[in-house]
Each structure stands twice: as C-alpha cells, then as structure tokens.
Amino acid sequence: MGRQEKVTTSLAGAVGEEIDASLAPVDAELERRYPGDPGTRQPVHTVYVPGDVFAAGTVRSWGDRALAALDEHAPDAASFATVLGLPDALAEPVYTRVRAKLEREPVEDLRVDFEDGYGSRPDAEEDEAAARAARLIAQAYRDGTAAPYMGIRMKCMEAPVRARGIRTLDIFLTGLMEAGGLPGGLVLTLPKVTYPEQVTAMVRLLEEFEKAHGLDAGRIGFEIQIETSQAILAADGTATVARMIQAAGGRATGLHYGTFDYSACLGVSAAHQASDHPAADHAKAVMQVAAAGTGVRVCDGSTNVLPVGPTEQVHAAWRLHYGLARRALARAYYQGWDMHPGHIPTRYAAVFAFYREGFEQAAARLARYANRAGGDVMDEPATAKALSGYLLRGLDCGALDIGEVARLTGLTRADLEGYASPRRGDLTASGS
Secondary structure (H helix, E strand, C coil): CCCCCCCCCCCCHHHHHHHHHHHHHHHHHHHHHCCCCCCCCCCCEEEEEECCCCCCCHHHHHHHHHHHHHHHHCCCHHHHHHHHCCCHHHHHHHHHHHHHHHHHCCCCEEEEECCCCCCCCCHHHHHHHHHHHHHHHHHHHHHCCCCCEEEEECCCCCCCCHHHHHHHHHHHHHHHHHCCCCCCCEEEEECCCCCHHHHHHHHHHHHHHHHHHCCCCCCCCEEEEECCHHHHECCCCCEHHHHHHHHCCCCEEEEEECHHHHHHHCCCCHHHCCCCCHHHHHHHHHHHHHHCCCCCEEECCCCCCCCCCCHHHHHHHHHHHHHHHHHHHHCCCCCEEECCHHHHHHHHHHHHHHHHHCHHHHHHHHHHHHHCCCCCCCCCHHHHHHHHHHHHHHHHHCCCCHHHHHHHHCCCHHHHHHHHCCCCCHHHHCCC
16 A cells, blocks of 8 residues: 555634534525426427317327328428438438327327417306316326326416416316326416416415315426516516526426517517527526526427418428427427427427437447546536436437437436436536
C-alpha cells in the first residue's frame, strides 16, 4: 500500500451540525415542493371529443378512421416516408409500428369535453351527457376497450359557468363511483385558470367528494389548462403558473397549453395562432420551468389545420403536424393535443421516429455509464437520468421493445427506472 496522506480540517464538528439544523426546513421544503417525476407513464397526446359526440366506440372509431386515412393517402411505408421526409432506415419500422399502434391502442388519452367543444346546452342535456360519459368510461375500463387515460374537461371556475362546471364534475364522478369506483386512468382537466384561488376551489371540491365517498385524501388529481395571459404573469409580476401548482397541494398532474385561447388573449391574429409562435414558446417555457421537479407534466397545444380533403391537402396538413410534434419533442414537450383522427398517424410517426433515430446512441451511452466504461462523451448522473427517461418513454408508447433495449444496454426496465428517478442528491454526488 502507498503512503497515506495526512488529512487535516479546520472546522469544528458543531459547525456542520448547526448548518444541518438551519437547513432542515429547506430540506423539508425541497422534498415537499419538488418530489421529482412520478415515474408513471405520460401519454404522448390528448384527444378531445365533445360530450354529445362521445360514444362507446369512439376510441376504436378514431383508430379505424386513422387507418383509413393511411390506406387512402399513404398506403405503404415508402409513400408515408416521402410525405414526412423520413430516412429510408426509419420508413418501414415507423410505418409498421404506426399501423400496429392504430390497431392496438389508437388513443392514449381521451378527454370528454364539456367546455369549448361542447358549449352551452340546457342543464338537463348536459346532466345526461355527463352521466352517460361516466357510464361509458366505466364500461370501457371493465371490458378492456378504454384508452389508458380517460376523463372529462369541465367548464371553468369563472362566475358565469362555475355552477354548471361543478355540477357536471359531480355527476361524472358520482356516476363512476356508482359504476364501481374511480378507474386508475382517471384524468380531469380544469380549463381557463387565471388565478391560484380557482385551483384552490377545485381542490376544495375534490376534498369534499373524497370525504363524501370515503376515498383516500388526495386520490383525485387534475390538470390545469393554461389559456390566458394571467396564468403566465400575474398582476404583481409573479409567475402565476408556479403559484397554481402550489395551490393544487400535490393534486396537479399536468399543465396543458391552450394554443388558440392563449394566442387570442395576447392579440395574435388568427392566421398566426400556432404552437410554434413566439408567444406560445414563451408561455410554454414559463410552464416548463415552473413545473420542473414538481412531478407535474407539461403538454403542448394543437394545430387546427385538419388532414382532410384531397390527398395533396392531407399531405400538407400531415407535414405541418409532424413538424410541430417533432419540434415539441426536441423541446421536451412529450405530450400534445390531437384534434382529429387524421392527426394520430403523424403523431405516432413523429414520436416513433424521435425515439428510434436516437435509440442506439442513447442505449450505448447509458450502457457505458452503467459499466463505467470510457467513450467520446463523459456522461454524468443527470445525463444518465435523461437517457434512461428517453428509453422509458420510447418503451411506454411502443416506439421501442424491451428486448432490443435490454440487448443494447444490458439493463432491465427496473434498472432504467432506477436511473430515471434517482434519490435526491444523487445527481450532484458525482457531477454538476
């Protein structure tokens, strides 16, 4: 053994103890406010269906209509790749997986809409539609035809529609309880939130419902829809969206950007209202920073350019949607809205291409990190977290298979989950 260096220190042990004591409240605050990603699956999209249109066969109908669009406008891998500009190496794998996805699981997340897509109806009509939505969703989960995530978007907490929104939510949740209980994939969306107090009111509603039915406190979460300028910047200059997350008391599951309401709120002309407008980029950047580390996911908006009509028009809409989806993925917005069945082929094409084109490099880098082997890139724990998260998202949506991931990384899914969700402090223990 070599000569052991003498180590000396200057600080008394009491100094560290005092610092520990002084930072204990901060440690507790970090754990409470920034628990990290929940480690659950995040859907790649959300589909909105008006409350009066939603039916037992809606999910399958969207898949069938998407497949019919492919059959008519891109009947093989080569034609689809030409439309989207996919490289030859990805053409067949992406097309094959898109078709398989549309047959197996065409919709990952569905929201029965009682807000903008539904409008104002007689109370008796909305009551009936909300009760029907509960009954159909409960039945879909029982018979295995449900999307992984399903729920409703109620009306907002503003005075003119507040009572109606609360009643619809109550009818829907009560209907689910009467049909056997709340499904695991239940998702609720609160739209047009402008003040944290509206989030607090939603929390109060859910608390009272849980008490009324003997549910565990905090069982029901909800998404906050960001559609107004006040949701981004409050009158006092603070970031409202960060305060909304805290007002949710751990119940917020997502922040969903509303492209067209937000754009209109800022005075953007109709021709320029899009998810890649600078105003949209600013809003989503604020949302992303506010949500980082909190366990709340950010969802991009939509395009209103529908892939309908003659083939040339469909192809143009597909290229636009594909480009927007790829742009969002590069910016770490892993979920977006889809407005029409014709959008989901390009949603999955964008997602699958994103994960498959970077798969081998990500797998090799993570394998080197796991084995502490050398390479031309020096990765740190934070990068290992990002690499494993990338692979897990690819697995969850069907872009990747666990066999090929295991073959290239030598890791199990449990290993990937461990790297993706390190304990607090692990990211700074050996890097910066």
